Amino acid sequence: MPEDRKLEIEQYNSLSRLDAQHHLHPNTNPIQVAENGAMIVTSGEGIRVRDEDGKSYIEGLAGLWCASLGFSEERLVEAAERQLRELPYYHSFFGRAPVPTAKLAEFLSRITPNSLTKFFFACSGSEAIDSAIKMVWYYNNAIGRPQKKKIISRLNSYHGVTVAGASMTRIRINQEGFDLPIERFVQVDCPHYYRFAMDGEAEEEFSARMADRLEQTILEEGPDTIAAFFAEPIQGAGGIILPSKGYFDLIQPILKKYDILFVVDEVICGFGRTGEMFGSETYNLRPDLMTMAKGLSAGYQPISAVGLSEEVYRGIASLGGEKGAFGHGFTYGGHPVAAAVALETQKIYQERKIVSYVQTISPKFQGRLRALQEHPLGGEARGVGLIGALELVANKATKERFDPSLGVGVKVFEEAKRNGLLFRNAGDQLLFCPPLIITEDEIDEMFDILGNALDTVAGRL
Ligand SMILES: Cc1ncc(COP(=O)(O)O)c(C=O)c1O
The missing domain is CATH 3.90.1150.10 (Aspartate Aminotransferase, domain 1)
Structure with a gap:
């Protein structure tokens, strides 16, 4: 780089314009930010x-x-610093694990719904979601159901932006122009009573209609082709939409009836947000798999997790054993600094x-x-x-x-x-x-x- 150019950057006292010239921003109108600066x-x-x-x-x-x-939060800064000095990086491949990552898995087994026993780590909500989708497919292959692969999500749901996650995210800007959704992803209704109730329809009637329509969709698609239903307890980025009264109580038995895994996306709702530790407690949900991120580390470090039921884990473990490994994972998944910060975050939540x-x-x-x-x-x-x-x-x-x-x-x-x-x-x-x-x-x-x-x-x- 020419020396004078370097100086120009160092002397730039407003980064806003510089950023606008060189930064492609996520979820932003590119033309507006280029004109107005960041x-x-x-x-x-x-x-x-x-x-x-x-x-x-x-x-x-x-x-x-x-x-x-x-x-x-100074304690999170100190936790990161301590871990950076102790062991700044290690992974969890090939049966290894850094200390805080091992501790965090055990800790999550104590605070998440009882149905969950095993935990997998990644770096973002989207990676957790993608991992959960792959786990669902892997599990169904493991237990001899290769046709049972379709994934249901709901209008206005947000499950991240990876190719599979954005195929479940049902928000216009996250799909249009990206050739999404890909195959295997099915959409059902959003249980927003205020917006979607019919004239004179009571809230419980609305919930019953939502549940009926889910069941109709399952029957039309073929129950043997549907692997999982993904839902946020409260639909966050889609508009903070609370489920209508009794909605999940009606949905869960339908999923059981057709042997469809229930994957609860707690990326926003987890860790106290709803006034319970998890949105699953607020709405009495019994997840087969659960995704977590954000509040896990209070956002101070990028870390996410997928919780698995013992049954799903056993299926995955048997196929992984047969094939020589569960061939999925990220270089930075369960990063020790992120895990140390997450553990300290959880300690603070408990103490306070x-x-x-x-x-x-x-x-x-x-x-x-x-x-x-x-x-x-x-x-x-x-x-x-x-x-x-x-x-x-x-x-x-x-x-x-x-x-x-x-x-x-x-x-x-x-x-x-x-x-x-x-x-x-x-x-x-x-x-x-x-x-x-x-x-x-x-x-x-x-x-x-x-x-x-x-x-x-x-x-x-
Ligand atoms: C419910 C939910 N799932 C998944 C994600 C994706 O998380 P990330 O942006 O960390 O990939 C988000 C992000 O807001 C989310 O709200």
Whole structure:
């Protein structure tokens, strides 16, 4: 590199433009970011982050649903440093394992639903999802069901962006243009009562209709061809959609009836978010496999896990034994630094009784959120624990949406951001998932900013 070019970079006092020239951003409008520059984030403290101009923001989405202990937990820094000195890298191939990774597997066996006994590690939610899909296929081959391979997921589900994960993710921008979904992936309905109920349909009736339609789909596809049903306890990126009343109670027996594995994607819901350790507890789910990430390490290190039932594990182990190895795994899966940080995160959750804390603080969060349903722009406010959404509508009575070209959601976001609050707007759905350490005062501050932003935007419409 020419010396003068190097100097130019060192002297660049705004990274925003430089970034826009050279960085292809995930889940971003490439044209807009190239024109406007990126928001460069420089530091964090508590539930707040700071940009390169020194402006501070409440992180209402905990980054990407993951920084559950905020952005300045010193103990996690120390745990990473200790592990970096002790053993900075090792893998889990060929029957080896770093110390924290072995401990983490054992720890997860104690806190996850009883049905799970074995744990596999990867580096991201998407890798965990892809691994779970491959495990389902491998298991069915192991037990002599080579035809039973199709995977069912639901409209508005988000299961990551790898080729298989994005084939299950049923969000338009994650599939269109990518030639997805690939074969074997089947979609069923989204159990969002507010949006999809028929006129006069009670919530329980709606759930029964959702369950009937699932069963119809299974029968149409052929039960012997369906391997697994993947579901998030609460559909996160698709709009923080809570399952309708009784939905999972009706779904689970149908899966059992047709011998379909239930894979619960706890990537967002896991580790206290819903006011229980797992969304599976909130909704009484009995997973055959479970994917975890994000809150596992509070986002401080990239690590994810797949939990397997003993039965699924035994099938996989027998075929792996026969073939000479279970031929799947990642160089950095169960990385010792990530595992050490995850273990420390879990220790902090226990010491600070994070689940009880979420139970204590969440009525405040849910109360302030639900009050916004009365706002002139408010359609449905929904949530549980410390996760929730406000859906904006043009007409409360008919639930009519705003014309997307008005960009109402993004205008509210921009106004809130100007006043120091970040969250996520998925169209006109405003999504919140703050760090679990948020205080009552900070909840008030967050919703005060949001309320003012809604007023300002409503006044301009
Ligand atoms: C439920 C769920 N599953 C899977 C993923 C994919 O995780 P990652 O972005 O770490 O690949 C996400 C990410 O938000 C998620 O919310």
